[in-house]
Amino acid sequence: MLFPIEHAFALMQFEKENVSRKIIHALKYKSRKKAAEILAEWTTERLNFKNEKPDLLVSVPLHPKKLKERGYNQLHLFTETLSEFYEIPFSHDLIKRNHYSKAQALKDRKHRLETQNTFSTTKSISGKHILLIDDVFTTGNTVASIAWEILKAGNNKVSVLVMAMDE
Template sequence: MILDLLFPNHCIHCNRIIDPELLICDLCLTQIHFTHYNYFESNPIKEKCSLFFPVENAYALIQFEEEGLSRQIVHELKYKSREKAGKILADWTIERLEFKDEKPDLLMSVPLHPKKLKERGYNQLHLFTETLSSFYNIPFNHQLIKRNHYSKAQALKDKQHRLESVNTFSITQPITGKHILLIDDVFTTGNTVSSVAWEILNAGNNKVSVLVMAVDI
C-alpha cells in the first residue's frame, strides 16, 4: 500500500497513474486493435497456418503494429520484466474467446531455450497459459516440448533467418490422441508455430489449434 503511494503504477502509453494490477488506462485500452476473429471459422491466422500444417482452429487476440500500442505491450511483457502483462492479456482473451463444447485437451506454450529462460527470468507465455488453464479448466504442460537451439530474439532476426530454422524443437514425452492448443506471443511468418505443430502432429494421432497474443500478417 505504502509502496503504491511512493511508486505508483503508470500506464505504459500515456503515463497516467493507474491501478497496480493494470498495464494501461481505460482510455488507452480503446486504442488497441482487437482482431475479433472467430476461433471456429476461417480467419487470417487460420488461413496462414493451413499453408504449413493441418490446423483445427486458430485465434489471435490483437493486431501487432510496429508503431502501435500492441507492440509496446508485447515488448513490456517480453523484454521489460512485466511478467504480469501475461495475465492481463489472458484476461482480455477470456473476455473474447469461447470454446463452447469443443475445448482442447491440453494447453502448451512455445518454450524458451534454458539459456534464454535464465537470461529473462521467466517464460513470457507461462502466466498467460496458466491463467487460461485455470479459467477454462484445461490442463497445461510446460515440459511437453523443448527448444533445442539458443538463438537471438525473433524480433531481431531478418525474415530470411526466421525461415531457416530446422529441428528447432523436439517432443519430450509420449503423447497421442490429443487436441492441443499451441500458444505463442506474436505470429509473423508462422515458422515457429509450424515447427512446434509438426512435432506434435508427428508424435501421434494428435490435432493442433493455435492461439497467439498478437498477429502480424
C-alpha cells in the same frame, strides 16, 4: 493453410508503434508479468471453445539459456491463467527448444524461416487436442514446427492461439 492447424485465434494486430507491440515488448523484455494476466483475462472475454475445448495448453518454449537470461517465460503466466479459467491442464515441458538463437524480432525474414529441428517433443502424447500458445505470429514457422512435432508424436490435433499477428 500451410500446416494442419485445427483452429487459429489472434487477439490483436502487431504493428510498429502500436499499443499491442508495446504491451508484448513490456511483457517479454521488461518483466511486466501483470501484462500476461491482463492479456489472459482479455482472452477469456473473447474466446469461447464451445464443443472444441482443447485437452492441453502448451506454450512455445524458450531455450534454457534464454530462460536464464530473461528470468521467466512470458507465455507461462499467460498459459497458466488461461488454464485456470478454462479448467484445461497445461504443460510447460511437452516441447523443448533444441537450439539457442537470438530473438525472432532481431532476425530478418530469411533467418526467421530457419526452424528445422528447432523443437522436439519430450514425451509421448497421442489422441489429444493441443492448444499451442505463442506471443506473436509473424511467418508461422515457429508454430508450424511445433505443430508438426506434436502431430508426429501421435494422433493429435493442434489449434493455435497467439497474442498478436504481425504482417
